[in-house]
Amino acid sequence: MCGIAGIWGQTEQTNVEAMMKSIIHRGPDAKGIFTVPNGSGILGHQRLSIMDVDGGDQPIYSKANTQAIIGNGEIYNYPKLQPELAKKYKFLTKSDTEAVLHLYEEKNTTAVGELDGMFAFAIIDDNKFIAARDPIGIKPLYYSEKDGNFWFASELKAITQFCENVEEFPPGHFFSSETGFSQYYSLPDIPPELDANVDELLQEIRETVEASVVKRLMSDVPLGAFLSGGLDSSIIAAIAKKHKSELHTFSVGIAGSKDINAARLVSDYLGTIHHEYIITPEEAIAKLPEIIYYLESFDQDLVRSGIPCYFTSRLASEYVKVILTGEGADELFAGYTYYKDIPSDDTLHRELRRSVNSLHNINLQRVDRLTMAHSIEGRVPFLDLKMIELGQKVPAHLKLKGTPPVEKWILRKAFEDILPEEIVWRKKEQFDEGSGTVDLLTETLKDVMNEQQAQQYQKEHPDIKLRSAEECYYHQIFMKAFDNPDALLTNVARWAETRF
Template sequence: MSAIAAAYGAFDADTGWRMLERMRHRGPDGLDGRALAHAWIGTARLATSDIADPETSAMLGGDASGTWLVGDGEIIHGRRSRPEAAPDRRTTAPDLDAALRLFTESGPQSFPRLWGSFALVIAGDGGTFAAARDVFGIAPLYWAQRDGTVLFASEMKAFDADWRRDVRPFPPGHSWTPEAGLVAFPDPPGRSPVLMQSRAPAETPPEWVLGAVRETLTRAVERRLDAEAPVGILLSGGVDSSIVAAIASRIAAERGVRLPTFSVGMEGCRDLESARAVAQHLRTVHREHVYTANDAIALVPQIIADLEGFDPTLVHSAVPHFLVAELASHHVGVVLAGEGADELFAGYAHFGRHSDAEGLHAELLATLRDMHAGGLQRVDRMAAAHGLEARLPYLDLDVVELAMSLPPAWKLMNARRPAKWLLRRAFAGWLPDDVLWRRKEQFGQGTGMSDVLRTHYGSRVGPQDLAQHAAQVDPPLRTGEELAYYRMFVEALTGIDADRTVVRFAEA
């Protein structure tokens, strides 16, 4: 995880440095920037693998042709086919080397070939300029355009006040160049189910399918354990993060080490109890933090400023996520999280309303498309606030491709098959049954946050106040709690157009 700040067109370098300073939390290992005739490009870098000599540049990846790159995220392609860096190249990671080499060879057409989570900006002395973001938007990127100048940054707070009204999310799965404008990547994997179409919905998947799910997810976890910085697991106690922890702990045991796991919650909450049981079963080095309702309430203004959102559902889950990231940051530099499993294997309760497979698959695709501004934003911002890099094995493209190619009828919920039945079956025996088959709860519910925050902040705004001010955004603010959060958002991110930058869930 690092911070990107860049501009194409007329630009004052001092503005670029200000943008980086506002995102220093994302990249505590060094700031660097470079002015070109037509552009400015800079980064605040977090070192997690192949850490460069501290005496060399903290940024970029420059080559003999005068082409420079700043990047955020994790490009698995760089590990699959690591290029040898040229002697005159200053580089910080094989990921960026691979991306820069491919761009030098093929131009913007190379971006869809990159495998992983990334946001990239490339600029060259000869006038070259390009930006790109991965297909799911795991790595954040925002942009703003005005009077022939285009600005890019990893977070909205980076932009100067006079630019904020123009800030928009850079669309996932797209690239931009001055010549071609905004260009979409090919469709991401899994648009259409293609496997086992002859099987009836009630049939049990063959063992090779369950084996493929296990093997593919195991490979994804193994790839994300590749870091020179210490790696840990954010363990909520739910099935998704527990499966990641089970896989990672087996890999770590083969290497002769015990992985650290981290969990948080209020005293007596279900998530803490379940996480303790999982950690004991897996023999991880487990740490936890017990916080009070007052601790959580006091954190909310900071959470909203870091989150860059005000949807109550996100805020409820962001508070424990902030605290567990803070705990982990004292011990590791990279964390694995369970985000993405619900979107691939139909884990949310509202998916249970579907009785036809086609409708369920369509909603899963829509949820994957939109999660960059929901759960993925929460994971990124809460980790970034503490200088952590969060990695998401479930959103490895191999895992996505396999999961979305399976018959969606196997993901329908019924009395015999609870949510994520297919994923749970694939990992039978890896975890205690009471964990493996635990009912899905939102992170904010399992940690006790939802009731605490809803009660406290909902009581601060009366019905008349809500009626008078609800229409400040579209659709109107729905509860007193949401209006309280919106006011904190406006104070922290003055000038940002919430209608165009903030996703809100159907129920507040």
């Protein structure tokens, strides 16, 4: 996990250095810069050392030094790619990013479709520039085209200090300076198997989830798991503990919150090395400017869930460098309350698919920004591509089942024998609800912006469609957090506006 930044075109190295400085939290362990001899491009890299800690600094170069790569993320099929590539190319590191470079040397841009992982990378190849982002958008990338130059970086704040018009690099795409943007992946539209055998589906879910978790245990540094005590994080922790003799788990919440108590129960049951942190109202409010700065959003739902994510990441950073987290399960298996209001199975199936497609600039943005704010790497096993395909195959009536409907029924059923019954069948609560953050904010924010002040603020910002006094306050902080906030605004996704 790292921060990448660069410019393809004639520019000054000081510009890239300034971009790198703004994202140093993403990679404080090392930094590197490559400048094309003729001045046509610069790559900058801030490294968080995960794989090949001592030898994997970037940029990484081809044998002839005609190509250079910088990357952010993890390539999980690196162990499979490396032996075959090593027959033709000499590996100078044990970094998974080097495998991307050699695969590109071998197959050009078609190499992108063979990568299994979460990634954003850029390659300079003589007089050509290539950049790519992973299929779902787990890892971030933004760009701007200004004065004939192509600017790019892992976070908005790195580019907006120089450019007014910044856009999100679309997931599942690569960019070539010769041909522009091309799509290499789109989420397949797989119809549910309405006549599927339930027992066979349960077995397939168990095997696929376990394989997804095990794949993401790849690390040369300490690894742990977020543990809210909810179903998704508990499943991941249970599987990880099965394959690791020692597993650190982390939970936060206000005093007496449901998540804190449930996480203790799961930790005791699994035998993890558990850590928890109690959030106070005063600390949460004091940290909001920092949270919003790193999050690069004022969306009410995203900030709410960002608060516990920030504190859990801070806690985890004291013990590990890699963290497993449960994002994606709700979108695959109908975990949110509003899914119960959808009138038909066909509509629910379409909405779940849309939900997965929209994760890149909402929940995945939160996970990336707030783990990286504390220089740790977040991994999301439920968003493995095989897991996403399987999720679509499962009929909607097996995701919401019973009267009243039980959310994620088939996922619960698949893992009911490896966790305590009260955890498996615990009522779904979002991160901000279970941790007590919603209750904390409801009371505390009354003192910082009342309804009358919020109505006036909404009139001053009519184009933003601010939903509440709470969101007005977040927007106010957002506008003060950045030197050029207007350049970020067009990239702020609104979770509430993305529903069916």
